[in-house]
Amino acid sequence: MTALGLVAAAFLLSSCGGLGGISPIFPAPVSPNGQGIYDLYIGISIPAIIIFIGVEVALLWVVLRYRRSRQPVGYVPPQIHGHTGLEIAWTLAPLAVVLAIAVYSFVELQKDFQPINNQQMKVIVSGHQFGWNYSYENGVVVHQEGSLVSDVVPFVVPVNTLVKLQFQGTDVIHSWWVPAISGKTDAVPGYDNFSWLKITQTGTWRGECAELCGAGHSTMQIIVQAMDQADYDQWVLTQLKAQHASPAPSPSHSPSPSP
Amino acid sequence: MAATTVLPRPKAYDDTFFKPISLWLTTTDHKLIGIMYMVTGILSFVIGGIFALIIRLQLSQPNLSIVDHETYNQMISAHGVTMIFFFVTIFLTGIANYMVPIMIGARDMAFPRVNLLGFWLVPVSIILYYSGFFSGGALDAGWTGYAPLTEKAYQAKSLGVDFWAMSLIVWAISGIMASTNFLTTIVALRAPGMKLTRLPLFVWAQISTSILLLVVGAPLAAAMILVEFDRQLGTQFFTTQGRPVLYQHLFWFFGHPEVYIMILPGFGMISEIIPVFARKPIFGYMTMVAALFGIVFLSMTVWAHHMFTVGMNTYVEGFFMLMTMLIAVPTGIKFFNWIATTWWGSVEFTVPMKFAWGFLATFLIGGITGVYLASVPVDTQLHQSYYVVAHLHYVLFGGSVFTIFAGLYYWFPKITGRMLSRTLGEWNFWTLFIGFNGTFLIMHTLGLEGMPRRIATYANPAWGTTNMIITISSFLIAFSVLLFLINVVRSWHGGEIAGDDPWGGNTLEWATTSPPPPYNFERVPPVHSYMPLRDLHESGEVKPEPEPEPEPEPEPVKV
Numbered sequence: 087m088t089a090l091g092l093v094a095a096a097f098l099l100s101s102c103g104g105l106g107g108i109s110p111i112f113p114a115p116v117s118p119n120g121q122g123i124y125d126l127y128i129g130i131s132i133p134a135i136i137i138f139i140g141v142e143v144a145l146l147w148v149v150l151r152y153r154r155s156r157q158p159v160g161y162v163p164p165q166i167h168g169h170t171g172l173e174i175a176w177t178l179a180p181l182a183v184v185l186a187i188a189v190y191s192f193v194e195l196q197k198d199f200q201p202i203n204n205q206q207m208k209v210i211v212s213g214h215q216f217g218w219n220y221s222y223e224n225g226v227v228v229h230q231e232g233s234l235v236s237d238v239v240p241f242v243v244p245v246n247t248l249v250k251l252q253f254q255g256t257d258v259i260h261s262w263w264v265p266a267i268s269g270k271t272d273a274v275p276g277y278d279n280f281s282w283l284k285i286t287q288t289g290t291w292r293g294e295c296a297e298l299c300g301a302g303h304s305t306m307q308i309i310v311q312a313m314d315q316a317d318y319d320q321w322v323l324t325q326l327k328a329q330h331a332s333p334a335p336s337p338s339h340s341p342s343p344s345p
Numbered sequence: 346m347a348a349t350t351v352l353p354r355p356k357a358y359d360d361t362f363f364k365p366i367s368l369w370l371t372t373t374d375h376k377l378i379g380i381m382y383m384v385t386g387i388l389s390f391v392i393g394g395i396f397a398l399i400i401r402l403q404l405s406q407p408n409l410s411i412v413d414h415e416t417y418n419q420m421i422s423a424h425g426v427t428m429i430f431f432f433v434t435i436f437l438t439g440i441a442n443y444m445v446p447i448m449i450g451a452r453d454m455a456f457p458r459v460n461l462l463g464f465w466l467v468p469v470s471i472i473l474y475y476s477g478f479f480s481g482g483a484l485d486a487g488w489t490g491y492a493p494l495t496e497k498a499y500q501a502k503s504l505g506v507d508f509w510a511m512s513l514i515v516w517a518i519s520g521i522m523a524s525t526n527f528l529t530t531i532v533a534l535r536a537p538g539m540k541l542t543r544l545p546l547f548v549w550a551q552i553s554t555s556i557l558l559l560v561v562g563a564p565l566a567a568a569m570i571l572v573e574f575d576r577q578l579g580t581q582f583f584t585t586q587g588r589p590v591l592y593q594h595l596f597w598f599f600g601h602p603e604v605y606i607m608i609l610p611g612f613g614m615i616s617e618i619i620p621v622f623a624r625k626p627i628f629g630y631m632t633m634v635a636a637l638f639g640i641v642f643l644s645m646t647v648w649a650h651h652m653f654t655v656g657m658n659t660y661v662e663g664f665f666m667l668m669t670m671l672i673a674v675p676t677g678i679k680f681f682n683w684i685a686t687t688w689w690g691s692v693e694f695t696v697p698m699k700f701a702w703g704f705l706a707t708f709l710i711g712g713i714t715g716v717y718l719a720s721v722p723v724d725t726q727l728h729q730s731y732y733v734v735a736h737l738h739y740v741l742f743g744g745s746v747f748t749i750f751a752g753l754y755y756w757f758p759k760i761t762g763r764m765l766s767r768t769l770g771e772w773n774f775w776t777l778f779i780g781f782n783g784t785f786l787i788m789h790t791l792g793l794e795g796m797p798r799r800i801a802t803y804a805n806p807a808w809g810t811t812n813m814i815i816t817i818s819s820f821l822i823a824f825s826v827l828l829f830l831i832n833v834v835r836s837w838h839g840g841e842i843a844g845d846d847p848w849g850g851n852t853l854e855w856a857t858t859s860p861p862p863p864y865n866f867e868r869v870p871p872v873h874s875y876m877p878l879r880d881l882h883e884s885g886e887v888k889p890e891p892e893p894e895p896e897p898e899p900e901p902v903k904v
Contacts, residue, residue, distance in 0.1 A: 108790045108811055112726055123722045130720060134713045141680065141709050145702060148687045152623070153694055163690045168629040172685065173678065177632075180677040184670040184716065191720035192663045199659055199722065215499075234408065234804050253656075258494040259589060261654060261729060265795035269725020272654045275493065275585040279656035292805075296654075296729040296797040298487050300494060301414040304800035 113266040116291065116312070117283045119198040120268040126194045133183050198268075201280040205250035209243075213253070213260030213273035213295065216302030226325045232295075232305035240311035244318035245288055253279040258300065264293030264310050272297060285312040373457035374863055375446050378464045380760065382439025383753075385467055386432050387833075391826070393427035396420050398823055405816035407809050408802055417801040418485035419478070419505070425488025426509065429603065430516055431471050433745045437610040438523050440752055441551045443760060445527060447854040447861060448545045450536025450869040455529035463522035466515050474512035477505035484509040487799055489600065490572070492583030492592040497576045507576060510569040517566040524555035524562070536853070538872035545852045545875060546633055550613025553637040557602045557609075560645065565599035568592060590655050597648035605644045607741060609637060611748025612679060615701050618755050619683050620876075621848050622698040623690030629682045630875060636675035636682075643672045653724045662721045669719035676712055680705065695848070696770035700751035703778045707743030711736055714789065729799075732792025738785045750777070750829070757836070758843030762859040765840060769832040776825035783818030787811050851876035 111128070115121040150156070210221040216232035220241045230238045243249050253262060255273040262281075263270035271281040285291075295306030313321060364377075372378065399420050403411045412420065442464075446454055454460045477483030481503035486494040493499065495506045531544070531552055544552075572592070574580040581587040620627045627633060649657065649665040683705065692698065714736040718724050727733060750773070757765050791811055796803060846855040854861070856870045856878050873880050 108787060109794050110790060112793050113795065123726055126720060127717070127723050127726075130717055130723065134716065138709065138713055141684075142706060144684050145705055148684065148690075148692060149694070149702065152687055152690050152692045154691045157691045161691050163623065163625045165626055166628065166685075166689075167626050168632070168682075169685075173629045173632045173682070176681040177674060177678055180674050181671075184673050187716060187720060188663075188667045188670050191666060191722060194722045195659050195663060195666075199662075199725075234802065255585075257585060258499060259491060259655075263729075263795070263797065265726060265793075269722065270654050270728060271725070272656060274589060274655060276588065277656070293795060294797050294800065298418070298491070298494065298799040300499060301418060301485075301801075303418075304414065304802050307804070 113291075115266060115268075116285050116287055116289070117267045118286075119282065119284075120266065122194050122198045123269055126191060129190055130187055133187070137183070202248070202250055202282050204248065205282065206247045207244075208250040208252060209241075210252045210254060211241075211262055211273065212256055213262065213299075213306075214256045215258065215300050216295075216306045218260075218262070218295075218306070218308065222322075224322060224326070225329070226322055227329070228325075230308065232302055232307060234305050234307070238307045238309055240290065240309040242311045242313055242318065242321050243283070243285060244315045245285055245312045247315075248284045249282060251281045251283065253281070259297050260295050260299050260306065261297035262293070262308065263296040264291050264308055266291040267293075267310060270296045283310075285310070288312050288314060288317075371461075373453070373461045375442050375454045375457065375460060376760075376861065376863075378460050379439045379441075379443030381464055382442055382467070383436055384439075385471070386436025386439055387830075389427050389431035389435065389471070391830070393424050393432055394823060394826060396424035396427065398819060400424060401816040401819040403802065404812050406813065407804055407806050410802065414801040415482065415485060418487075418799070419483045421799055422484040422487050422490070422509075423474075423478075426474060426484065426512075428741070429488060429607070430513065431467075431474075433607045433741065433749070434520070434603070435467055436749055437554075437607065437745075438520075440614075440749075440756065441527065441547075441554075441610055442523070444756060444854055445548055445551050446530060446534070447857065447865050448548050448852050449531060449534065449539050450853050450866060450872065451530060451534035452864050452866075454526050455534055456526050459522050459526050463519045463526065466519035466522070470512045470515040470519065473508050473515060475508075477503070477508035480504035480508060489596060491596075492572065492575070492589045493585045493587075495572060495576075496584050498584065500576075507573065510572045510576075513569045514566045517562040517569075520558045521562040524559040527551055527555040528559070536869040536872055538877075542631075543872055543875045543877070545613075546616035546627060546630070547610070547613035547852075549634050549637055550609045550616070553641045554606050554609045557606050557641055557644065561599040561602045561606075564595050568595035568599070571595070590652070593652050593655065594648065597651045598645075601648045601651065602644045604740065605640055607745045608748075609640065611704070611745050611752075612637070614748050614752040614755070615683060615704060616679075617852065618697050618701045618751055619686050621755075621850055622693045622695060622701075623687040624693075624849075625686055625690045626851075626876060627682065628685035628688075629678075632678055633682055636678045639675035640672060643668055643675070647672065650719055650724070653721050654728050659721075666719050666721050670716055673712060673716055680709070680712075695754075696765070696767060696774060697751045697755035697848075699771070699774045700747050700754060703774060704744065704747035704751060707739055707747065707778075707781065710786075711739030711743055714739065727792060729797055730792035731788045731796045731798055734798045735785045735788035735792065738781075738788070742781060742785065747777075750774075753833075755848070756854075757833070758847045759854055759859050759861070761837050761840070762843055763836050763840030764843050764847060765832050765836045769828055769835075773825055773828045773832060776821055776828065780818050780821030780825055784815050784822060787814060846878070849882075851879045853877055856881070 112124055115124045208223055212219045218230040220228040220230065228239055228241055230241060232238065253271050253273040255275040257275065260273040261270045262273060267283050267285065268281065271279050273279065289312055291310045293308035295303060369377065369381065399412060403409055403417055483505035484490055485505065490506065490509060500506050531548055571582045575582050575584055583589050583592040616627055616633060647665055647669040650669045653662055718727055718733065718736060754765055754770055791808060796808055843859050845857065845859055853870065857866050870877055870881055
């Protein structure tokens with residue numbers, strides 16, 4: 087079928103590299119929670135691809151084998167109204183598959199999606215129209231104002247450090263998403279959400295706001311930069327010095343009742 | 346049937362579209378109302394499609410500004426609202442309005458005047474929505490209209506959100522009227538012998554759809570009324586000071602069942618079409634009915650799977666994940682039963698059957714990606730990305746729209762008395778199938794790479810080529826729809842005369858004339874099974890038509 091051909095073409099193209107926008111899987115994860123999602127995605131893909139190919143082949147087989155022009159002249163099909171055994175079988179088989187997927191997903195959910203308390207540092211990520219503010223415990227505040235024409239100011243974290251992220255929304259709902267790190271978390275006005283990251287290598291990763299938040303939605307770019315501890319310490323000092331020179335307006339955090 | 350036994354038809358039912366306007370405006374006949382619903386739906390399809398093409402042009406390359414960001418946000422909202430509320434749901438209500446009474450051997454719907462009112466609320470709803478464009482800007486928060494973006498604080502200038510909210514309140518009332526009418530009709534007006542266990546599966550699908558709309562129509566209206574309170578009376582339900590996520594709960598308690606309101610009638614049509622063209626009875630009639638009601642029940646317990654990133658308790662998320670995945674079970678039953686129906690059959694791949702097969706081939710992808718999205722951890726990556734756009738189009742376009750085309754090609758001869766051109770139909774199918782998959786298959790990959798949905802433009806040059814392929818394919822879809830429109834207009838005037846039963850059907854609608862008289866049946870045939878017409882063929886009471894007879898009518902003027 088055309089669909090199958092296109093899937094094959096997509097896989098083929100992506101293996102060539104170079105071209106963007108045709109990957110059959112997420113970017114290589116750089117944080118353990120992203121890795122967990124990545125592995126789960128592959129785990130689901132195994133039964134998914136088998137079922138996909140099996141059903142499409144069955145559909146194709148009907149087209150090829152049971153079309154009227156392939157049947158003998160005057161062929162009268164057997165008038166079968168059902169088969170209890172078969173019907174029970176194809177109720178229970180998908181049930182087993184989805185239960186297995188649900189259990190695997192639930193284990194991953196408990197492992198990586200509970201709010202953590204053993205963090206090494208905490209950053210309050212606050213979304214507004216149209217940009218992000220990152221407030222560190224040491225007083226540094228990064229203002230990542232949205233832009234499409236140039237790179238936005240990076241949100242800097244040290245590598246191999248468990249960073250707890252606390253999300254707040256100051257006006258409408260935003261959603262913080264960097265695919266290479268982990269899934270997205272909404273920044274909702276009125277209560278705080280939590281996530282975390284622990285980036286395992288230095289580098290820069292991009293993301294965007296994922297919840298429609300107004301005319302500037304597409305400008306709310308995100309850049310996360312992971313540095314060695316020494317570089318990070320240096321960066322903090324520079325930031326603090328700059329902030330003392332020209333104090334930036336402190337981000338207004340609305341009082342946040344627990345959800 | 347010999348030509349001499351064909352009853353003279355009232356003038357109002359000659360098989361052209363051109364009836365006195367006064368008749369169209371005042372009719373309580375379920376067939377004419379059905380046609381008006383369907384025409385409204387198709388017009389909305391075209392308008393919604395134009396919005397889609399503008400969206401695709403805008404996204405075809407990075408950093409384009411064919412429309413500005415505010416306009417773009419209005420376009421995506423209007424595309425979604427038009428396609429979901431004014432096309433798919435309305436069209437399916439129309440085809441059911443036309444077919445359900447005939448299929449159960451009734452003369453009309455139970456409440457013809459409620460039917461009239463229910464239909465005429467639809468244009469009111471549509472006009473209300475589009476009035477937004479003339480009030481300083483229509484809804485620009487997506488078709489879901491998440492608060493607090495729809496609140497006065499962020500929408501001070503325009504009345505678009507108010508028009509949208511009022512439009513949906515009217516729409517919900519109309520839907521509740523139609524659902525009540527369908528349920529009453531099916532319960533009370535069945536022909537003698539038409540037990541519930543002999544209802545055609547399309548009618549069963551309509552029962553399940555009506556139950557859903559009856560239950561979830563009110564929460565939608567409630568959400569919209571609260572939005573209006575916030576905007577006009579200064580309440581704080583969903584504002585930044587209130588509980589924006591409450592809006593999402595209310596909306597999706599309607600919104601997810603709405604997905605099934607848009608696909609269950611399609612399932613019903615496929616369950617009618619496949620047995621006719623495979624020349625075999627439907628495999629597992631009772632499990633098909635049970636699967637429908639399994640979906641009805643499950644679909645009302647899954648709404649929060651649209652909200653896995655808003656920060657819910659992980660056990661609550663686990664519950665919604667499990668219920669969502671369980672929907673794969675009844676859907677799987679239907680898939681396997683459809684395939685088993687054709688197994689060992691003598692399958693004729695007419696245009697409706699091709700669309701049915703296209704539906705199975707594509708809807709499968711939508712179903713499988715649905716399981717990925719149901720898994721909470723994976724969903725936090727895929728949610729609000731182009732993967733979701735691809736998924737929802739695989740279930741709504743590959744699902745609903747393909748079934749709508751299948752149903753139209755199947756029932757057009759009954760509705761108009763004339764066949765749709767097969768040649769144009771083949772072109773229509775293949776261009777749509779290729780265009781559809783070209784458009785939406787690679788959208789999955791964009792989402793996986795991190796392209797969020799609803800962005801007015803993007804800076805990443807790596808996404809340009811993929812988006813260009815999508816845009817080109819989307820114009821192939823537009824071309825296909827154009828072929829379809831040409832086919833409908835030409836065939837309505839000058840198509841081949843269909844006769845009563847061009848396909849060798851199983852159900853009662855094929856036992857009456859094409860188009861049926863106002864009273865539907867001169868004499869309702871006896872019903873002994875869920876395939877009453879086939880029983881008649883086998884008992885020799887009615888012979889299948891070998892050749893359609895030319896109608897004893899003056900030829901309509903050729904244009």
